[in-house]
Amino acid sequence: MTMTMPKVLICANPSFGVRWVKAEQKSKLGAVAQVLELESTTRDEFFKDCKGKYQGVVGIYHHNDSSAAVGKFNQEFIDALPPSVKYIVHNGAGYDQIDVDACTARGIQVGHTPKAVDHATATTGSFLAISALRQFYRAEVNIRNGNWKSGLKPAYDPEDRVLGIIGMGGIGTIMAHQLMAFGMSVIYHNRREIVPSPDFACEYVPALSDLLARSDVVSLNLPLNEHTRGMFGAEQFAQMKDGAVLVNTARGAVVDEPAMIAALQSGKLASVGLDVYPDEPRVNPTLLAMDNVTLLPHVGTETSDTQRKMELLVLDNLISAVTGKGLINLVPEQQRNHDHPA
Structure with a gap:
C-alpha cells in the first residue's frame, strides 16, 4: 500500500x-x-x-x-x-x-x-558602529552634494573605545570579534553570565546601568518579546555616556523611539546606527532629516x-x-x- x-x-x-x-x-x-x-x-x-x-x-x-x-x-x-x-x-x-x-x-x-543569520547581521552592526563613530553618512552626504569636507567636524576613532553588547549570543559574539579588530574592548550584559566564558577578552557586567555608563558604543542584540518591548528608553539613555552611540540590529520596538530622538536632539547621543524600526517600512521623518545618523532598510540578512x-x-x-x-x-x-x- x-x-x-x-x-x-x-x-x-x-x-x-x-x-x-x-x-x-x-x-x-x-x-x-x-x-x-x-x-x-x-x-x-x-x-x-x-x-x-x-x-x-x-x-x-x-x-x-x-x-x-x-x-x-x-x-x-x-x-x-x-x-x-x-x-x-x-x-x-x-x-x-x-x-x-x-x-x-x-x-x-x-x-x-x-x-x-549571525555573520551577516553582525557585519551590519559593525558597519553601523563604525559609520556612527566616524560620521561616514554625514561625509557621504557632503560629497554627494558637492561640498567635499566643508562643514565637517572631526569624528571619533573606534580604537580604545568600549563596545557594550546587550545580548551576547551568536550575533553579539561575532560582532565583538569584528570590532575588537578595530581596537575596541568588549563588555556585555546578559541575564546570566556566559559559562564557560567566551574564548576572547570580554567582561560580563551584571548591572545594565553599569554597562551603559562605561560604553562608548551600545549594541542591542536581543529578541523582541513582552519583556524587551520598549525596554530601552529615557532611563537607559540618561545612564549612557554623553556623546555615546547606539546601534540596533535587533528589532525597532525594543527602543522607545521618541526617547531616542530626544537623546539625539539634546546631544546625549552623538549618533545612532539603525537597521530596524518600530513601524517598518515607515521610518520616522525626524530621523530621515538627521545627517548624523546611519540608517539602513532592515538589510541585515539581505545577502x-x-x-x-x-x-x-x-x-x-x-x-x-x-x-x-x-x-x-x-x-x-x-x-x-x-x-x-x-
Missing part, C-alpha cells in the same frame, strides 16, 4: 515564493513531503483555503514577506489553521510575526534559523549567501520534523518547556 506523504505549505510571497534555494535542494523536502506553494493573495482567501486546498498540511514554511498577502501569524491566524498543522518554521532568527503562545496552546511547534543558508535551514527543520525526528531549532520559549517539562 502506498503511503501518503505529509503536506508542507511554503508560505512566502505568492509573487515569487522561495527565492534562493535551487530546485534540486528544494527537492530534498519534496522527497519526504508533498510541497504546496502559497496561492492565497489575501488573508480572507487564506482562511477559506485552510478549509480546502490546505487541509491536511502538517508543516508550514514561514517567510516574513508572506505578510504582504496574508498578514501576521497572530492568534486569529493560528486559530484558523487546519488542525493538522504541527510545525511552523520561520525563515529568520527573530520570529515576532508569529504568536508563539497561540501556537503552543494548539500544540504547534515553532522553529527559526539562529546561527544562519544571497545568508538567504540561502536560512532557507536551507528551514527546509532541514521541516524534513527533520515530518520524518519524525522533531525540529532542529525550536524557539527558546518552547525549548525551555521541552527541556524542563512541568
